[in-house]
Every structure is written in C-alpha cells, then in structure tokens.
Amino acid sequence: MSDVLTLPILSLPDVVVLPGMVVPVALDADTRAVVDAARAGSDGELLLAPRLADRYPTYGVIATVEQIGRLPGGEQAAVLRAGRRARLGSGVPGPGAALWVEAEPVADEPVTEQLRGLADEYRTVVIAILQRRNAWQVVDSVQRITDPSELADLAGYAPYLTDEQKRELLETPDVEARLLRVLAWARDHLAELEVSEKIQTDVREGMDKRQREFLLREQLAAIRKELGEGEPEGxxxxxxxxxxxxxxxxxxxxxxxxxxxxxxxxxxxxxxxxxxxxxxxxxxLPWGEKTDDNTDIAGAREILDADHHGLDDVKDRIVEYLAVRSRRAERGMEVVGGRGSGAVLALVGPPGVGKTSLGESVARALGRKFVRVALGGVRDEAEIRGHRRTYVGALPGRIVRAIGEAGSMNPVVLLDEIDKVGSDFRGDPAAALLEVLDPAQNHTFRDHYLEVDLDLSDVVFLATANVADTIPEALYDRMEVVTLDGYTEDDKVSIARTHLVPRQLSRAALNTDEVSISDEALRRIAGEYTREAGVRQLERAVARVLRKVATKLAADDTPIHVEESNLRDFLGRPRFLPESAERTAVPGVATGLAVTGTGGDVLFIEATAMPGEARLHLTGQLGDVMKESAHIALSYLRSHRPDLVEALDRTIHLHVPAGAVPKDGPSAGVTMVTALASLATGVPVRSDVGMTGEVTLNGRVLPIGGVKQKLLAAQRAGLTTVFIPQRNEPDLDDVPAEVLAALDVRPVGDVAEILAHALERQDAVTQAA
Missing domain, CATH: 1.20.5 (Single alpha-helices involved in coiled-coils or other helix-helix interfaces)
Structure with missing residues (x-):
C-alpha cells in the first residue's frame, strides 16, 4: 500500500478530471487559498475531486500547479496537471484557509499482454471516431500512447461521455475494468456516428435523386428513340x-x-x-364475372316470406322476374340482342316499411351480390356519370363503383332515396339516371370517366322513395312502381314478434328466459305509443322496454313479463289516443284523410263564422290547391244550399291545424264542404266518420290517390266509416281484408251523399238543391 499523503483539496463543480489531463482553473478566493496552500505546504501538489450534484466524491487525482497566469478574458487562473489517482480519506488540520485531507495514492498495476490487447482494440475504436471528426493531430497523439492506464484515462477528454461516466472511470482503479468500460462506450458512440452518417448520406442522396433520375430518363428516352425499340418501365x-x-x-x-x-x-x-x-x-371491374341466378321459384318465395311480412306485390314481381328468367335460360334466350330484362322496380312508401332491407332479401332470393347506392342529397351529375379524366381527382360514377364493389356484372343495385336527388349548377343527377334505368338504353351505358360501353341490362335495379310525387316524371316513367303503403296493427304485431323483438333482445343481451312481451302489449305499443305507417318507432319502443328490463334485471334477476297491464311502467303514459270524438264535438269540424311523407294521416278541418262582410279567411299554411278547394266548397254550398246562404253570408275563417306543416293536395274538398255545412247548420259531424276526395262546383266527388294509406290511417285513428270517391272503388282491391272488415267504406259520387250521412242528425240537413 502506498504512503498516505496530506494534501489540500480543490473540489471542481461539474468537472471530472482524470489522470494525465491538464486543465485551467479560475482563481477565485477559495481556489486561490487551495493553490497558495499547495505551493506553501505540499510542494505545489493538491487533490482535485469532482463535485457533482448527486453525492460526494470518493476518488480524486493528485495534481501539481504548473503555472499561474491570466485567461484570454483577463481573469487570473492556474494551470493544473493531473497525476495519479488517490482515494480520499478523512479531513486533517492544515495551514492556511484550505481544507486538508488524507489522500491514498493508487498504485499502478503491471502491464500484461491482455491489457495491451484491450488497449490496442480501444485505440483502434478511438482513432476511428477521431478520423470521422477529422482530428488528425489528436490521432497522432493517441497512437504514441503505449501505457494502457494512460490510454484509458484519455477518455476524460471525450465529449460524448457524461460527467457521471467520467467519475465512474475515476473511481475504477482497475485498469482492465476501465478499458472494458471505455471500449463499450466508444463502440456505442461509433455506432451512433455511423447511423448519423448514413442518415446524412441518404438525405443528401435523396436531394439529388430527382435530378439524377431526370437526366437518366432523358438519356434512356434518347437511346430508345435512336434504337426504335424498348418500352418504359411498367x-x-x-x-x-x-x-x-x-x-x-x-x-x-x-x-x-x-x-x-x-x-x-x-x-x-x-x-x-x-x-x-x-x-x-x-x-x-368484373367484366367477365356473373353470378348464377336461383331458379328455385318456391325457394325464392320462401326467402322473401321469411324476411318480410306482407308486401305481396313486391314478392309477386320478384317471383315473376325469376320465373321469366328461368324459362328464358331453359330455352337459350338469356340475352337477345345484347339486352337483358332491364328490370327496374321502384319501392315507394313511408319510412319504416322495409324498402331498403327488402333489397337485401331480393338479392338473397336471386342468389346475387347486393350493393347499396345512397342518392339522398346528391346534386352533382358527375356522381352518376363520373368525372372527365382531365379533372384532378377524377373518379368513375357511383354506378360503376357499385359494379366494382359488387364484384359481378349482374348484382342487385339499390338506389336508395331516389326522391331526394337534387339539382344545382353542377347538373341534374336525376337526368343522368335516365340512361341507367331505361331498359332500352342501359345496355350501352357510358361513364364519362371510363368512356367505354358498360352493359347494365342484366343488373336488377331497385329504387326506394318516400313520396312518388317528387320523383321526376321522366325517371318515374322508366320504373315499375310498387307502393308499400304501410302495415295494419295485426301486421305490426306479427312483424314485432317475428323480427323486431328477437333483434332487440340480441342487442340488449337478453333472452326469452329473462323477459317476455305479450301480443297484447305489442298491440298497445303499436296503437297508443306510436302512430306511423311502418315499424321504425315500434322497434324503438320495444328497444326502450328492453333497456328498462335490463336495468331491472341488474338489481333483481327475476324473469320479467311485459303485459298490457304493466306497460305503463316501461313506456309511461300513451302518447296517441283517439281524438276524433273530442275534435268533432262542436259544429264546424270535419275529419279528413291525407297522405304525407310518413304515410297516411287524419286531417281535421275547422270552420267558424263571425259578423262582417262575406269573405273567406284561410290559415294553416295551405297550398294553392287547398285554397282553391276551400273557395269551391263555399261556392258550392252558397249555390246549392239556399237554406245555408244566410248562415254563410258572413266572415268565414277556415283553419287546418298543425300550422307549422305546409299542406297541399286535391283531396280535402269534401272535408271542407262538410265542415262548412256543419258550421252553417250547427250540427256536429259524426266522430266516427272520415272522408277524402276533391269536389267540383257542381258537387261531383273526384278521384284521389293514396286510398290504401288513408284507410290504414283511418283504422289507426279509430274511425269506423270512411267516404271515398266512387271512381276510387277499384283501389279497394289493394286494401288488406282486415282493414275493410274494420271500416265501413262508402264510395260516393256526389258530396250531398256525404252531407246526408256524415252529420249527427240527418234530419237537420235538407236534400241538396
């Protein structure tokens, strides 16, 4: 063991000095005291130790004061040369203001061949790092160092090592362990330098790549042009x-x-x-791909019946299509002149009756691929015909994209919400659909993007719409319209039991052992909690019931039975109750029937009179047609009922409630006549009577549309007698038998027949003039 020395200690903040290093130290008061003490009491030797933030030092270096002078900035400094390592001991008293400590120098180890090998390996890595930094003078110095310990301590100058790593070297007296540490750190740094150089090289090469490729392509093009052969890549x-x-x-x-x-x-x-x-x-595009149609007519009908309740018109039409295709295939007449069937069915009806879901059932019945094209809100003609290829971001139209998505040339394409197609300065998409849906043209449909003929004659197009009136006439003419008017209460209960309840049970993670809903409860939900032609609100009500059931089962797992008696606990009070008796309890109110975008509905027309000049005041956002009907009704009564002239020779106010909803259509004339007659006679209209039809100045009742939807609405509203135009009597063939059994439908040809039966006291109404 070496002799213990007593030296003044100088702690350098955030600086680690290793043996062999020469460092300048600014001479502040504390540093000058240590330097002066070293020069006076220890032959110019002192102990340098790092002072880092995490802990006190355990090792330092014995340094000598080489020179005292000034730094380039004019500040006084001392130049210290670090010598041997020393282990710090305890503090001892000493002369001057400096702190004196015991220092035990660390003896040098003998040099072995293993140390020399490690030193040579480390020297190679250090030289590689220095060469990358172009530090050639330092390379010469490193090559002259032969002592392994001195070479390892040279890492004190390495800028890539942290102060903690340098202190670790200072506190490692074993030369082999020191060499292993610095060798690992140097290799890691060399690897980082190589990665950094590679990234810089790639960036530099990437910047020049485009210019080089341009020159090469130009040269290649020139060569091919001279040779007259070869093709561009790809x-x-x-x-x-x-x-x-x-x-x-x-x-x-x-x-x-x-x-x-x-x-x-x-x-x-x-x-x-x-x-x-x-x-x-x-x-x-799947040019040569086609699916084989299902030729099992009975099986196709079973699929349609299983997926949808009712809708016999649509099912019959699909079965007819299959039957004809099957016979044509048997006789080798699948395609004649490049044209197929060109079948275009338009399913028109209120929301919730199953128009969209019917398309999937049709595809299943036919054995074809199914794809849906949503047209609601489409205003750009290019959405149908595609964009010209010269435009940036050009795409084919939705029809071509649908064919590609389906993966076959004969899919079932559902054109959803075709009545909501708009038009603006970008063209009229409805006009672009003419070529798509016309069976005489769609075998040569030409998309603006493709600019080649596309045969759509074998595609089955299904279109859906809520209101047929808003479909352009030319487009309407090219489709076979099938009307889905809505469901009766029996239909709704059957649909709920077969489809809606199982689907909502699955979504609520319930099963039939945990909850059951009776048919009476479903019937009451359909009749008193919803008022619609379809079953969308009915399904939402069922989902609400099942959510509340799931909540109750979370607290008590006793099975729950939803009955008519406890339905109020789940849905609250009924929202829709028959109001015809209440509304028609006073004279001057008649119940009419109308068709809206959501199906059939009852329409109350109110009339009242007040003193003043003879004039007619109309409110309720009425359209021109209904305004004309009101004037015709008043003129009819004044001209054909002399006994009512005096009562009507006043200011008449005719109002149709729900004034926020615009109303128009030629089917309220007879209702207005009845309301005005009730007002003039003072006799209320029977609460169980509804009516629909237009009236002429001579009292003739003209035919109207939507008879089936209106009769369904009358049944939902609790009416029992309905007057319809006599010329609409053939439309009763489309009305379900249970609706006709529940209603007394009376076709009439003259409005006087309605007045003779609609008022409560028939004797109060004289015969028409």
Missing amino acids: SDDYRARVEAADLPEKVREAALREVDKLERASDQSPETGWIRTWLDTVLG
Whole structure:
C-alpha cells in the first residue's frame, strides 16, 4: 500500500478530471487559498475531486500547479496537471484557509499482454471516431500512447461521455475494468456516428435523386428513340394484364390504346398518372364475372316470406322476374340482342316499411351480390356519370363503383332515396339516371370517366322513395312502381314478434328466459305509443322496454313479463289516443284523410263564422290547391244550399291545424264542404266518420290517390266509416281484408251523399238543391 499523503483539496463543480489531463482553473478566493496552500505546504501538489450534484466524491487525482497566469478574458487562473489517482480519506488540520485531507495514492498495476490487447482494440475504436471528426493531430497523439492506464484515462477528454461516466472511470482503479468500460462506450458512440452518417448520406442522396433520375430518363428516352425499340418501365406489365384480362372486345381495344400512350409518354408527364389510374380502374371491374341466378321459384318465395311480412306485390314481381328468367335460360334466350330484362322496380312508401332491407332479401332470393347506392342529397351529375379524366381527382360514377364493389356484372343495385336527388349548377343527377334505368338504353351505358360501353341490362335495379310525387316524371316513367303503403296493427304485431323483438333482445343481451312481451302489449305499443305507417318507432319502443328490463334485471334477476297491464311502467303514459270524438264535438269540424311523407294521416278541418262582410279567411299554411278547394266548397254550398246562404253570408275563417306543416293536395274538398255545412247548420259531424276526395262546383266527388294509406290511417285513428270517391272503388282491391272488415267504406259520387250521412242528425240537413 502506498504512503498516505496530506494534501489540500480543490473540489471542481461539474468537472471530472482524470489522470494525465491538464486543465485551467479560475482563481477565485477559495481556489486561490487551495493553490497558495499547495505551493506553501505540499510542494505545489493538491487533490482535485469532482463535485457533482448527486453525492460526494470518493476518488480524486493528485495534481501539481504548473503555472499561474491570466485567461484570454483577463481573469487570473492556474494551470493544473493531473497525476495519479488517490482515494480520499478523512479531513486533517492544515495551514492556511484550505481544507486538508488524507489522500491514498493508487498504485499502478503491471502491464500484461491482455491489457495491451484491450488497449490496442480501444485505440483502434478511438482513432476511428477521431478520423470521422477529422482530428488528425489528436490521432497522432493517441497512437504514441503505449501505457494502457494512460490510454484509458484519455477518455476524460471525450465529449460524448457524461460527467457521471467520467467519475465512474475515476473511481475504477482497475485498469482492465476501465478499458472494458471505455471500449463499450466508444463502440456505442461509433455506432451512433455511423447511423448519423448514413442518415446524412441518404438525405443528401435523396436531394439529388430527382435530378439524377431526370437526366437518366432523358438519356434512356434518347437511346430508345435512336434504337426504335424498348418500352418504359411498367408498361409491359399493363400490356400483359390487358391481354390476360377477360375484357369485351371494344374495351380491350380502348385499353390497348391507352397502353400505347403510356409507352410513348414520359414518366414525368401528368398524363402518365391519369392513364395508369384509368387502366387500374378498367382492369378492376368484373367484366367477365356473373353470378348464377336461383331458379328455385318456391325457394325464392320462401326467402322473401321469411324476411318480410306482407308486401305481396313486391314478392309477386320478384317471383315473376325469376320465373321469366328461368324459362328464358331453359330455352337459350338469356340475352337477345345484347339486352337483358332491364328490370327496374321502384319501392315507394313511408319510412319504416322495409324498402331498403327488402333489397337485401331480393338479392338473397336471386342468389346475387347486393350493393347499396345512397342518392339522398346528391346534386352533382358527375356522381352518376363520373368525372372527365382531365379533372384532378377524377373518379368513375357511383354506378360503376357499385359494379366494382359488387364484384359481378349482374348484382342487385339499390338506389336508395331516389326522391331526394337534387339539382344545382353542377347538373341534374336525376337526368343522368335516365340512361341507367331505361331498359332500352342501359345496355350501352357510358361513364364519362371510363368512356367505354358498360352493359347494365342484366343488373336488377331497385329504387326506394318516400313520396312518388317528387320523383321526376321522366325517371318515374322508366320504373315499375310498387307502393308499400304501410302495415295494419295485426301486421305490426306479427312483424314485432317475428323480427323486431328477437333483434332487440340480441342487442340488449337478453333472452326469452329473462323477459317476455305479450301480443297484447305489442298491440298497445303499436296503437297508443306510436302512430306511423311502418315499424321504425315500434322497434324503438320495444328497444326502450328492453333497456328498462335490463336495468331491472341488474338489481333483481327475476324473469320479467311485459303485459298490457304493466306497460305503463316501461313506456309511461300513451302518447296517441283517439281524438276524433273530442275534435268533432262542436259544429264546424270535419275529419279528413291525407297522405304525407310518413304515410297516411287524419286531417281535421275547422270552420267558424263571425259578423262582417262575406269573405273567406284561410290559415294553416295551405297550398294553392287547398285554397282553391276551400273557395269551391263555399261556392258550392252558397249555390246549392239556399237554406245555408244566410248562415254563410258572413266572415268565414277556415283553419287546418298543425300550422307549422305546409299542406297541399286535391283531396280535402269534401272535408271542407262538410265542415262548412256543419258550421252553417250547427250540427256536429259524426266522430266516427272520415272522408277524402276533391269536389267540383257542381258537387261531383273526384278521384284521389293514396286510398290504401288513408284507410290504414283511418283504422289507426279509430274511425269506423270512411267516404271515398266512387271512381276510387277499384283501389279497394289493394286494401288488406282486415282493414275493410274494420271500416265501413262508402264510395260516393256526389258530396250531398256525404252531407246526408256524415252529420249527427240527418234530419237537420235538407236534400241538396
């Protein structure tokens, strides 16, 4: 063990000095005291120790004061040369203001061949690092160092080591352990330098890549031009794909023309991207793919019956389509002249009657792929016909995209909400649909993006709409319209039991062992908690019941039975109750029937009179047609009922409630006549009577539309007698038998017949003049 020395200690903040290093130290008061003490009492030697933030030092270096002078900034400083390592001991008294401590120098270890090998390996790594930094003078110094301990301590100058790592070296007296540490750290740093250099090289090469590629392509183009042969990169792939694809002859010719353009064009030309995108789109369409239709007519009908209740008109039409296709296939007449059936069915009806879901059932029955195209709110003609290829971001139209999505050339395409297609400065999408839906034209449909003929004649198009009146006439003429007017209460109960309740049980994670809903409860939900033609609100009410059941089962797992008696606990008080008796309890109120976008509905028309000049005042957001009907009704009564002239020769106010809803249509004339007659006679209209029809100045009742929907609404409202125009009597064939059994439907040809039966006291109404 070496002799213990007594030296003044100088603690350097955030600086670690290793043996062999020469460092300048600014001479503040404390530092000067230590330097003066070293020069006076220890032959110029002192102990340098790092003072880092985490702990006190345990090792230091014995340094000598080489020189005292001034720094370039004019500040006094001392130059210290670090010598041997020393282990710090306890403090001892000493002369001057400096702190004196015991220092035990660390003896040098003998140099072995293993140490020399480690030293050589470390020297190689350090030189590689220095060469990357172009520090050639330092490289020469490193190469001259032969002592392994001195070489390891040279890491004190390394800028990539932290102060903690340097202190770790200072506190490692074993030379081999020191060399292993600095060798590992140097290798890690060298790897980081190599990665950094690679990134810099890649960035630099990337910046020059575009210019180099441009020059090379120009040279390659010039060479090919001189040789008259060769093709640009990638074009041969497109040519092979086009030749291998199962394309119609004219489509193949158009695709090969585009491949020729691609071969002649430079990759720098924007046209290259357009051509590649067009070729990808054409090759992505299923030109030769078709699914085989189901020829099992009975099986197809079973599928339709299982998926949907009622809707016999639609089911019959689909079965007829299948029957004809099956016979044509048997006789080799599948396609004649390139044209198929071109079937376009338009399902028109209020929301919730199953129009959209019927499309999937039709596809299942036919055995075809199904794809839905939502047209609600579409105002751009290019959405149907596609964009011209010259536009940035051009795409084919929705019809072509639907064919590609389906993966076959004969899918079932559902054009949803076709009555909500709009038009603006970008064109009229409804007009663009004419070619799509016309059976005489759609075998050569031409999309603006593809610019090739696309045969749509084998596609089954289904269109859905809430109101037929808003479908453009030319488009309406090209479709076979099937009206879905709504469901009776019996239908709703059956649909709820078969479809709605099982679906909502699954969504609420319930089963039939935990909850049951009686048919009486479902019937009351349909009649008193919802008022609609379809079953959408009914399903929401069932879902609400089941949510509350799930909540109760969380507290008590006793099975719950939802009955008519406890339905109020789940849904509260009924929202819809028959109000015809209350509304018609006073004279001047008549119950009419109307068709809205949500199906049939009852319409109350109120009339009152007040002193003043003879005039008619109308309110309730009435359209021109209904305003004319009101004037006709008043004129009819004044001209044909002399006994009522005096009562009507006043200011008459006729109002149709729900004034926030616009109303129009030629079916309220007879209701207005009845309301005015009730007002003039003072006799209320029977509360169980509803009516619909337009009236002329001579009292003739003209036919109207929507008879089935109006009769369904009358049944929902609790009416028992309904007057309809006599010329609408054939429409009763489409009305369900249970509705006709529940209603006394009376066809009439003259409004006087309605007045003779609609008022409560028939003797109060004289015969019409």
